[in-house]
Amino acid sequence: MLERTESHGQLAAIYTAADLFLNPTREDNYPTVNLEAEACGTPVWTYGTGGCAETLTLRESRVLR
Numbered sequence: 556m557l558e559r560t561e562s563h564g565q566l567a568a569i570y571t572a573a574d575l576f577l578n579p580t581r582e583d584n585y586p587t588v589n590l591e592a593e594a595c596g597t598p599v600w601t602y603g604t605g606g607c608a609e610t611l612t613l614r615e616s617r618v619l620r
Contacts, residue, residue: 570595578607586610 560566570576576592578601589599589610598615601607608618 566591567595570597573597575600577601580604580607583607 557569570592576597576599578586578589578599580586581602581604583605586601586605586607589601589607592599593613593616598613599611600617600619603618611618
């Protein structure tokens with residue numbers, strides 16, 4: 556588990572180092588974490604709830620059923 560960071564640079568480095576960002580949310584009306592991960596080039600796998608599916612742009616990202 557990672558500790559909380561207040562550094563945008565450190566957060567971007569964490570997203571960039573990851574092979575995949577899994578967002579297992581079942582309720583999220585505007586999932587900014589999906590946007591942040593994809594902005595760093597990290598694919599996102601998430602459920603199609605709220606605005607999650609609409610935030611995905613990378614070919615490797617997936618909406619889970």
